[in-house]
Amino acid sequence: MVEIIGIVLTLLTIVFVAYPLLQKSQRKVSFAVNHQNEDLLARKNEIYAAVRDIDFDYRMGKLSEEDYASLREQYKQEAVKIMHALDRMAGHTPAESKRSGAKDGNTRFCHACGAQTQREDEFCSACGARLK
Secondary structure (H helix, E strand, O other), X not given: OXXXXXXXXXXHHHXXXXXXXXXXXXXXXXXXXXXXXXXXXXXXXXXXXXXXXXXXXXXXXXXXXXXXXXXXXXXXXXXXXXXXXXXXXXXXXXXXXXXXXXXXXXXXXXXXXXXXXXXXXXEOOOOOOEXX
């Protein structure tokens, strides 16, 4: 009886250890998608920071109006491309993203990162910023 229990425990241990090794190929795909998503989100945050910086520089008189307009448009176009890529990764089309906006009046957007939040939220779930 003790031998049977020992054999069963040994087999369960082997299955427990071998299972993650057999699932390795599935995790690689998942990690690649997650890293691409993280890279896009990081770039989106960099663009938002750059837009805030050029807005500040323009108000301080460090940028001419032409430079400001061209830089802002350049960042805006890049941000739109990144948002479309993020939507495609999430399985949404751009038209669905527009339709899923704040129609119900119960949603709003974070001023820091642009993430969609609920009206009753005090903090952004994406970046942690306090919502106004």
